[in-house]
Amino acid sequence: xxxxxxxxxxxxxxxxxxxxxxxxxxxxxxxxxxxxxxxxxxxxxxxxxxxxxxxxxxxxxxxxxxxxxxxxxxxxxxxxxxxxxxxxxxxxxxxxxxxxxxxxxxxxxxxxxxxx
Amino acid sequence: xxxxxxxxxxxxxxxxxxxxxxxxxxxxxxxxxxxxxxxxxxxxxxxxxxxxxxxxxxxxxxxxxxxxxxxxxxxxxxxxxxxxxxxxxxxxxxxxxxxxxxxxxxxxxxxxxxx
Numbered sequence: 278x279x280x281x282x283x284x285x286x287x288x289x290x291x292x293x294x295x296x297x298x299x300x301x302x303x304x305x306x307x308x309x310x311x312x313x314x315x316x317x318x319x320x321x322x323x324x325x326x327x328x329x330x331x332x333x334x335x336x337x338x339x340x341x342x343x344x345x346x347x348x349x350x351x352x353x354x355x356x357x358x359x360x361x362x363x364x365x366x367x368x369x370x371x372x373x374x375x376x377x378x379x380x381x382x383x384x385x386x387x388x389x390x391x392x393x
Numbered sequence: 394x395x396x397x398x399x400x401x402x403x404x405x406x407x408x409x410x411x412x413x414x415x416x417x418x419x420x421x422x423x424x425x426x427x428x429x430x431x432x433x434x435x436x437x438x439x440x441x442x443x444x445x446x447x448x449x450x451x452x453x454x455x456x457x458x459x460x461x462x463x464x465x466x467x468x469x470x471x472x473x474x475x476x477x478x479x480x481x482x483x484x485x486x487x488x489x490x491x492x493x494x495x496x497x498x499x500x501x502x503x504x505x506x507x508x
Contacts, residue, residue, distance in 0.1 A: 281435070312496060322436075322483060322499035329494075368435055372495075379424055379487065380451060381497060383435030 279304040281369050281384035289390050290359045297344070298354040298387045300369035308374035311352040312381065313343065316366040325367075328352055330374075356389075364391045395419050397500035399484050405506045406474040414469040414503050416484030424487045425467040426451075426497065427459065429480040436483060442467055474507045481505070 280303040290296035302311065313325040328336045328343045336343040344353040356363055366388050370381040400415045418425065423444050428436035428451075438451030442461040456478055458470040467486075471478060481504050485497040 310494065312494075314499075320481065320502050320504075322485075324496045324498070327494040327496060370435075379489065379495060380426065380438045380441060381436070383437075385433065385435050 279371055279373060279382050281371055281382055283369055283384035283387050285387045287388045287390065289392055292361060292391055292393050293358055295355060295357045296359055296389065298367050298389065300352045300354065300384060302350050302352060302371050304371065304373065306373050310372045310374060311343070311345070312370045312372065313341070313354045314368045314370060316368060316386070318365070326354070359391045361391050361393060364389060397484055397486055397498050399500035399503050401503060402501065403504045405508060407508060408474060408476065410474050411470070411472050412474070414471070414482055416467045416469065416500060417465050418486040418498070419465065420486060420488065420498065421464060422486035422488045423464070424489060425461065426485040427467070427469045428483045428485065429453065430483060431480050439469065476507050479505060479507045
């Protein structure tokens with residue numbers, strides 16, 4: 278069965294600094310996708326970035342980038358130039374491409390606090 | 394587009410009561426999902442549907458039922474509510490396509506308390 282591990286329950290970062298949120302995953306499948314979602318205090322889940330297991334380049338979306346190390350089974354989220362609005366819970370999730378449900382398996386999340 | 398909408402936003406139930414959480418999406422997505430999020434945890438899949446008339450169990454289906462009579466609607470039914478069902482419930486949808494990431498779009502959530 279697949280598993281997502283986020284080892285940092287909480288992180289602090291100074292405004293305008295970069296921060297890395299860790300995510301490791303466990304699966305025996307070769308074809309999968311990795312997602313990061315942001316959950317602000319208002320509660321909604323916001324899609325940030327996606328990395329496919331066969332993508333050779335690390336994904337980037339604006340200030341978000343995904344440091345994908347396939348051999349180490351890690352998919353860390355890097356947020357550059359942190360802003361106060363980045364304070365939120367961040368969830369790493371995995372989807373197996375061959376699974377009929379295309380369901381997401383989530384980690385427990387990391388709470389990021391941006392300090393002015 | 395309203396995206397994924399959920400009603401109600403909040404609800405308090407007494408033990409043994411039943412209720413239906415409503416979910417509607419207007420993006421013509423074929424896949425729909427129900428997750429629950431317990432405090433300090435990630436989301437866990439309750440049920441999912443790959444299209445109208447087709448549903449299947451996820452990781453934590455006990456105590457819940459679903460139906461999918463239309464593409465747009467995917468209600469979640471709680472029978473005989475228990476305190477263990479106190480949680481935030483998220484509905485999500487996605488469209489299976491080779492042209493997209495197939496990311497799931499989430500509703501705003503329903504916060505349910507069972508006392």
